[in-house]
Amino acid sequence: MNHDIEAPEVRNYLAAIEARLAQLPTEQSEEIMFGVREHIAEATERGGQSTSEILAGLGSPDDIAAGVAAPDVQAPGPVQQLPPYQFQQIPQAAPAPRHQTSTLWVVATTILLPFGILLAGVGWLFGVAGLWMGTRWKVWEKVMGTVLLPGGIVGAQILSRLITLPPRAPTSENPIVVGPFFPGLPLGWTIAVTCIPIAVALYLLVVGLRRGTKQP
Amino acid sequence: MVLNDTVSTNLRKGVLEYCVLATIGDGEMYGLDIANGLQSRGLLTSEGTLYPLLARLRRNGLVETSWRESSQGAPRRYYTLTESGQQSLAAFAEVWETFSASVTDTLNSTTGGTP
Numbered sequence: 001m002n003h004d005i006e007a008p009e010v011r012n013y014l015a016a017i018e019a020r021l022a023q024l025p026t027e028q029s030e031e032i033m034f035g036v037r038e039h040i041a042e043a044t045e046r047g048g049q050s051t052s053e054i055l056a057g058l059g060s061p062d063d064i065a066a067g068v069a070a071p072d073v074q075a076p077g078p079v080q081q082l083p084p085y086q087f088q089q090i091p092q093a094a095p096a097p098r099h100q101t102s103t104l105w106v107v108a109t110t111i112l113l114p115f116g117i118l119l120a121g122v123g124w125l126f127g128v129a130g131l132w133m134g135t136r137w138k139v140w141e142k143v144m145g146t147v148l149l150p151g152g153i154v155g156a157q158i159l160s161r162l163i164t165l166p167p168r169a170p171t172s173e174n175p176i177v178v179g180p181f182f183p184g185l186p187l188g189w190t191i192a193v194t195c196i197p198i199a200v201a202l203y204l205l206v207v208g209l210r211r212g213t214k215q216p
Numbered sequence: 217m218v219l220n221d222t223v224s225t226n227l228r229k230g231v232l233e234y235c236v237l238a239t240i241g242d243g244e245m246y247g248l249d250i251a252n253g254l255q256s257r258g259l260l261t262s263e264g265t266l267y268p269l270l271a272r273l274r275r276n277g278l279v280e281t282s283w284r285e286s287s288q289g290a291p292r293r294y295y296t297l298t299e300s301g302q303q304s305l306a307a308f309a310e311v312w313e314t315f316s317a318s319v320t321d322t323l324n325s326t327t328g329g330t331p
Binding site: 017028031032034035036038039041042043046057058059060061063064066067068135136137139211 | 275
């Protein structure tokens with residue numbers, strides 16, 4: 001799906017539309033660009049049409065730009081004084097696609113989820129808000145990021161305390177190695193439960209960044 | 217042929233946004249499916265022109281969007297009519313029924329006669 005969106009032919013086509021929508025407010029042009037990108041990706045996914053056929057079906061960038069003023073009406077000329085778009089022209093460097101959820105958003109969210117609780121106790125809540133407001137994650141991933149484990153690494157430690165037996169006195173045969181940050185909790189448990197929220201956050205980071213090229 | 221194209225274009229100009237509203241209807245529709253539906257009926261010559269129109273309808277409060285998970289991976293954006301969009305569509309349908317009947321009646325009538 002992502003493959004054809006990144007093809008030079010498509011990038012060139014999208015860049016040509018973006019150039020013709022440059023005079024619009026950013027939010028408006030992004031909404032149109034996202035619709036066109038999603039159309040190409042989905043039509044490619046469904047198959048049956050080549051990339052060139054999909055782009056031809058969408059119409060020229062000038063047609064789309066003309067649709068901003070009057071839908072489906074062929075304007076006498078392009079909205080901006082740009083050379084007419086030629087299908088299959090030599091690919092040029094295209095500007096990076098713009099997204100609703102930025103890469104910074106993804107990174108900040110996936111840091112706040114495991115570690116945000118350390119920021120006055122409320123950073124985790126901002127992480128959860130960022131997760132649910134973000135558009136790069138599926139619902140089940142948002143649920144996973146929220147419930148595994150609430151409160152991030154601190155929540156994980158509290159949970160592990162609840163499910164482990166009360167600390168017992170170490171013996172020479174069975175010594176208990178205690179973690180440095182959570183006295184009374186065995187070091188093995190500390191590492192294990194700390195890794196879970198970090199692993200979840202890493203997963204959300206990776207899928208969030210990978211989907212950055214597919215949708216805003 | 218050129219005349220036919222001009223007539224079609226001018227007629228589409230006036231009704232396309234209501235055809236988009238009617239295509240969405242009471243359900244949730246994906247952009248590509250709206251485009252395919254309109255194009256198969258000959259109402260949309262360039263599918264890409266749908267997206268500026270959808271953006272305008274959303275800004276005007278006639279449609280709203282929501283995100284839903286897809287089996288392909290990335291969440292999809294779906295369009296639904298707002299209450300205002302449904303009212304607008306109903307009003308158009310009422311006007312269109314009378315208008316189209318009048319046009320058909322006029323075209324079928326004997327020219328030069330008294331209505």
